Amino acid sequence: MSFDEAKVRIAELVQVINHHNHLYYVLDKPVISDYEFDQLLQELISLEKEHPQLQDANSPTQRVGGTVTKSFQTVKHKYPMLSLGNTYSEEELGEFDARIRKSIGDNFEYVAELKFDGLAISLTYQKGRLVRAVTRGDGTQGDDVTNNVKTIRSVPLQLPAADYPDEFEIRGEVFMHLKQFERLNAELTQELREKGYDDEEIAEQLYKNPRNFASGSLKMQDSAEVAKRQLDCFLYFIYSDEPVAETHAESLKKAAAWGFKVSDHYKVCTNMEQVMAFIHQYDKEREQLSYDIDGVVVKVNNYRQQEELGFTAKNPRWAISYKYKAQSASTQLLKVTYQVGRTGAITPVANLKPVQLAGTTVKRASLYNADEIDRLDLHEYDTVFVEKGGEIIPKITGVDLSKRQLFSAKIDYASHCPECGTPLVRKEGEAVHYCTNEQGCPPQLKGKIEHFIGRKAMDIDSLGAETVSGLFDKGLIRTYADLYVLTYEQLIGLEFTVGEDDSLKKRSLQEKSVRNILKGIEDSKHVPFGRVLFAMGIRMVGETVAKKLAQRFQNLHNLMRASYEELVAVSEIGGKIAEQVIKFFAEDANKSLVEQLAAAGLQLEIKEEEGYERTEKLAGKSFLVSGVFAMSRDDIKKLIETNGGRNVSSVSGKLDYLVAGDKMGPEKLKKATDLNIKIITEQEFLEMIA
Numbered sequence: 001m002s003f004d005e006a007k008v009r010i011a012e013l014v015q016v017i018n019h020h021n022h023l024y025y026v027l028d029k030p031v032i033s034d035y036e037f038d039q040l041l042q043e044l045i046s047l048e049k050e051h052p053q054l055q056d057a058n059s060p061t062q063r064v065g066g067t068v069t070k071s072f073q074t075v076k077h078k079y080p081m082l083s084l085g086n087t088y089s090e091e092e093l094g095e096f097d098a099r100i101r102k103s104i105g106d107n108f109e110y111v112a113e114l115k116f117d118g119l120a121i122s123l124t125y126q127k128g129r130l131v132r133a134v135t136r137g138d139g140t141q142g143d144d145v146t147n148n149v150k151t152i153r154s155v156p157l158q159l160p161a162a163d164y165p166d167e168f169e170i171r172g173e174v175f176m177h178l179k180q181f182e183r184l185n186a187e188l189t190q191e192l193r194e195k196g197y198d199d200e201e202i203a204e205q206l207y208k209n210p211r212n213f214a215s216g217s218l219k220m221q222d223s224a225e226v227a228k229r230q231l232d233c234f235l236y237f238i239y240s241d242e243p244v245a246e247t248h249a250e251s252l253k254k255a256a257a258w259g260f261k262v263s264d265h266y267k268v269c270t271n272m273e274q275v276m277a278f279i280h281q282y283d284k285e286r287e288q289l290s291y292d293i294d295g296v297v298v299k300v301n302n303y304r305q306q307e308e309l310g311f312t313a314k315n316p317r318w319a320i321s322y323k324y325k326a327q328s329a330s331t332q333l334l335k336v337t338y339q340v341g342r343t344g345a346i347t348p349v350a351n352l353k354p355v356q357l358a359g360t361t362v363k364r365a366s367l368y369n370a371d372e373i374d375r376l377d378l379h380e381y382d383t384v385f386v387e388k389g390g391e392i393i394p395k396i397t398g399v400d401l402s403k404r405q406l407f408s409a410k411i412d413y414a415s416h417c418p419e420c421g422t423p424l425v426r427k428e429g430e431a432v433h434y435c436t437n438e439q440g441c442p443p444q445l446k447g448k449i450e451h452f453i454g455r456k457a458m459d460i461d462s463l464g465a466e467t468v469s470g471l472f473d474k475g476l477i478r479t480y481a482d483l484y485v486l487t488y489e490q491l492i493g494l495e496f497t498v499g500e501d502d503s504l505k506k507r508s509l510q511e512k513s514v515r516n517i518l519k520g521i522e523d524s525k526h527v528p529f530g531r532v533l534f535a536m537g538i539r540m541v542g543e544t545v546a547k548k549l550a551q552r553f554q555n556l557h558n559l560m561r562a563s564y565e566e567l568v569a570v571s572e573i574g575g576k577i578a579e580q581v582i583k584f585f586a587e588d589a590n591k592s593l594v595e596q597l598a599a600a601g602l603q604l605e606i607k608e609e610e611g612y613e614r615t616e617k618l619a620g621k622s623f624l625v626s627g628v629f630a631m632s633r634d635d636i637k638k639l640i641e642t643n644g645g646r647n648v649s650s651v652s653g654k655l656d657y658l659v660a661g662d663k664m665g666p667e668k669l670k671k672a673t674d675l676n677i678k679i680i681t682e683q684e685f686l687e688m689i690a
Contacts, residue, residue, distance in 0.1 A: 010051070014059060018160075045061050079169060081122060086295075086323050094272060099317070109270055109302065111300075111301045112275045114263060115295040116291065117294045119175070120173060121134070121136075125168055130157050148220065151223055162259075164254075167240070172236055173234050175232055177210075180229075279322055306318040329355045333350055342537060345434055347368070348366075369431040373411055373413055379404060382399045382408070439589055449479070452537065454535070457532075476491075480536075481593050491517065495507070525602055528550075529550045533559075540577045544572070545573065548573065549567075562581070564578050564582060622647075623645050625647065629659075657678050660679050
């Protein structure tokens, strides 16, 4: 076969194989046998081997994997992957409905759709070709797992010609079918039996649940191994700068027509009663599905109404996730231990006789605080009911009094810190007990350092909790500032013990680890001021608050001198937060930390790396940016903030300016006009800051 003939035949085979992939994996309607499909695929593989220059990155042959990724590149999301607010309560669903009606009236619809229990993914297509697949990560940025996602047969690598935009993102959920999960566990069981493992050892080695298994699979380095696990993917939300549809239900139909796998388990509802009927239906039927779900997502259907409702700092106001009540099990309470957090907060933990629950082995459950122990009236060796809902750690919901041992002692809450012996204090109005030994209690000191190196803070990923603990135990670090004076000579060959009492092991730092640790520490000196402030661990100062404080005060010197009145004048900074900020910087130990961080060269002021000069031209003014502009909306919002203004997410009487672009929703425009809000163009906005 000549080169030109091979080129034509390869194009034919790609088109035919993609078509049959879609019929089999998306529509579940195969029209040829597996043997016939394999013959086509083998022909394509042979031709691509003969003519490697004709092989396309999105060829169906790439689904078998083979690419090894040493580390996953971090990619910033063009559209943030926000999480949804959760509820387990029908009453709270009613409150959600009331808020929607108060904001936009009664003329709207909901879409109720299943909440798949998998791993959120964002796929980017350009001219119909899959170019990138990124995990949710922290919502702002995630890991590029494109090579692994290409192994998922239901994800189109090349879309057939249709009316999709030149570039768009589509969000969905990667998951594993229950039968596939069971098959892989059966194969692992057989393999372990042949190696001489007993039943208890096998139980410890088995994959725990499909969700964790799918998530772990997508982060494997070898895509050929990912391909063997036969993951699947439902897609359910389209993002594009070009309008795709007017409603969410229409966009689901569009996505299916373009070739994506879209679940048909959704319903357009005209009221909350219909939504609840859908929720109850699938609560009964979920055991019959071939995959796990953990609830129902409820969204306002119309996109213009979604835009009008806007967002909070973390969640869209137009959607909510109703979570099904968790499964429960009973087991024996062995003892209660106490964990000390970085703020000194004491958390009691129930240590349990291991029990299987929702596909995982549960050995511990949270008891939250002293009030919870009193409420449960816990006694030694009680038989307790354990439930696993949305929490990472399961919780105890009750006690089986019929099995309580005679004369068993009531569990009294600890009076002293289990780590340093300091008497515990319970602050007025709070449910939590605290150890006040901030500068001497080891878990508090270690916890502050672990928080400091975290991904959302200084992002020193070459360090981990075990290494921090080892360095602390060896006396090399006492505070996070000590990280910046560590040397190669101190670290190389350093030995320390890691693990819990029942699984202790020795670890030694070798050349590569030491180099990575020191490089990670050095790189962290370029982390922006807002994240440095968050990393410092001021009580009640989370990511959003830290960013607002950084933007308002510009540098740490100004913030340290800020008065209570100046702090509470910042949007979303209340009195309690202001008190904690003042308290933190009043302590000599923290002043010393600041001096050490400054000496190390950390970013303790807002830099102008964004390329915009900071002014106060828009100080005290609020802006809503809506529509399509010559600049990106993100750049306009950044200009607003760098000139002292404030971005908001919806039209209200408190809004000063609506920056209106092309294709802006007429309802939002009408509401702004009715409220006499000043409406300006992109050019008029730029003239304001010129």
